[in-house]
Amino acid sequence: MDKPLIFRQLFDADSSTYTYLLADPVSKEAVLIDPVFEQHQRDRALIEELDLTLLATLDTHCHADHVTGAWLMQQAVGSKIGISGRYGDMVSGADYLLDHGDVIKFGDRALEVRATPGHTDGCITYVLDDQTMAFTGDCLLIRGAGRCDFQQGNAHIMYRSITEQIFSLPDDCVIWPAHDYSGRTASSVREEKAYNPRIGGQADENDFVGYMENLGLPHPKKIDIAIPANCVCGRPEDGKMPVIADWGPVRLTYAGVKEIDPQWVAEHLDRLHVVDVRGVDEFNGDLGHIDDAQWLPLPELDDRVSEIPTDQPVVTVCKSGRRSAQATVILKKQGRKEAASLRGGMLSWHQAKLPVVRQ
């Protein structure tokens, strides 16, 4: 049997945005739809942990409520940036200016671009090759539709986009929107045709437009920040990548653990404080320990944090990097933010042939 598509739905709670990761299971080539700037580390960690090659980030439109993570991903992993070409000069920095009928390939799989304007001029719905999934952005939402009262919104145009481009897909096609504010995650063409209160059932264009022109929604909170930032694909004004820690190349795992690479630690031991949280037998056992490491077993750490000097960043160490990850959580709770876990623990330290002390 063919291996199934790798698929993840990710959520940004602050803007209620969904980000979608799709990857071909054989080639491991991936695309990421609607990444959120603040979730860059999370998304990047997932891509790495699943061993994927990110070919492109694909925005469904120029968002008004959050900043895209497209530029950050391009800087971090070299992915291309795709967005509608219909924004013209308004958007700069994209690699692919997409339009209706374009096909974006990743391995043996592909997304078809369908222009679905109405919320903005450049709104795109990405349809999976077998038409089992459609990523509708802010055009068709679950039991809703994206507002048409700012940017280049037009409810008449949106009506045609939904009825001609989305409702023409198979009834079983699953709808994956860019947002939901009520905990709903997905829908289907069949469901929305029947139950969408704005455009489902017997609603005609006049019903839809009447509904959409009387939503009375407040202005999006982040519009003044988000639109200018999205016009440059999420590149910050200073052109700098945000860092997790200013003391070293700390990375965040998908589990949310701050980790640091053994090689870097070995090269910077003079300006770090190493805390080894293993049991005494392990500390003095076969794997040995890092020179000058402070031995402080994990069960005692919470009560003895004050014994750790405060003048240097802390690197926590155990055998495989699990207990040391928990140690960083305990340190953080006690206000010690400059801390990271040694990635892969003493096992990785040995693999990299880095020096140890044995008693």
Ligand SMILES: [Fe+2]
């Ligand atoms: Fe939007």
